[in-house]
Amino acid sequence: MRDHLVRGLGLDGRVRAVAAETTAVARELRRIHQPSRTVTTALGRLATGALLLAASLEKVTRREPMLTLEMDGGGPAGRIFATASPAGWVRAFVSNPEAITAPTEDGRLDVGSVIGREGHLSVTRDLGAGRPYRGVVPLFTGEVAKDLAWYLTESEQSPAAVVLSVSVEPDGGVSSASGLLLQLLPGVSEDEARRLTGRVQELGSLAEAGGGPREWLDRLFPAGFDDLERRPVEFRCGCSKERVLTALKLIGAREVGQLLRDAEDGTPTEMTCEFCRTCYEVAIDELRTVLDEIVADRLRSPIN
DSSP: OOOEEEEEEETTTTEEEEEEEOHHHHHHHHHHHOOOHHHHHHHHHHHHHHHHHHTTOOOOSSSOOEEEEEEEOSSTTOOEEEEEOTTSEEEEEESOTTOOOOOOTTSOOOHHHHHOSSSEEEEEEEOSSSSOEEEEEEOSSSOHHHHHHHHHHHTSOOOEEEEEEEEEOTTSOEEEEEEEEEEEOTTOOHHHHHHHHHHHHHHOOHHHHOSOHHHHHHHHOTTOEEEEEEEEOEEOOOOOHHHHHHHHHHHOHHHHHHHHHHTTTSOOEEEEOTTTOOEEEEOHHHHHHHHHHHHHHHHHSOOO
16 A cells, blocks of 8 residues: 555544655655664654654644654764655664663563653754754653644643654565554533543554554544645655765854865865765866855945
8 A cells, every 4th residue: 555644634624634655754864864673663663653754734834834853862873853744754863873772571662762852852844934843752661653732732731642663674675664643622521532542542553453544544544534635655764965064064164174175186076975874976167156155245245
């Protein structure tokens, strides 16, 4: 089944729900980053979580809105990061993709330990107008789904349930990946919340539940689910040579000057995108042009 996302409302509009199939996304992340089995699971979960949270962002300008998740828990994987758009694309990276940790006592991959639990989770919403909103909370468990639910409940005062499922084979291949997000809106009674929680528990692992996003939501909302949107989702980076040159301008004249000195023998400077691992060669004449533009921009700027 092609990766896709279903978004809508349950309980007469009092529960916001998003469900997604993301197997191809997780497989592409594994192909790009060549991570360990545990980090493959972590990357797939974070990318899926970013897609779920980004699905409800509204476009307020011509610029595309984006949502970014970052977990930095002090574990061996280092910083793990994902950016997604309501248009259905996501990209992600991790500082140390080869990180490993011992499995849990019951033999499961220990994502909480590889990410770490002594750090923070940050959620940044950029609607393309004004300053992005960034919320930061201490990590609760290092498990992606639990920490996202904790963030939504504690930071945004929106009681939530998050299920993220990534199944990794012994050889490291991804057999399935999927996710589910439920947010309780005002008007949900304690009894309704309890029954919904029971259905989520009955659904169990999405990898074993059968069906797909719409079927899962129908099982959670037997009285009816208002389907607002169905959209394909995919890994997409969006990097380009032009963006690399723009990024070079942002690092400043001193740093670009050092790159020029390092390239005196004519060897191109190599810049690698951390999201898709594409390597771009920047020739010495391109570095000179970037440096000239930095200097020209400074001369045009008013003196403070």
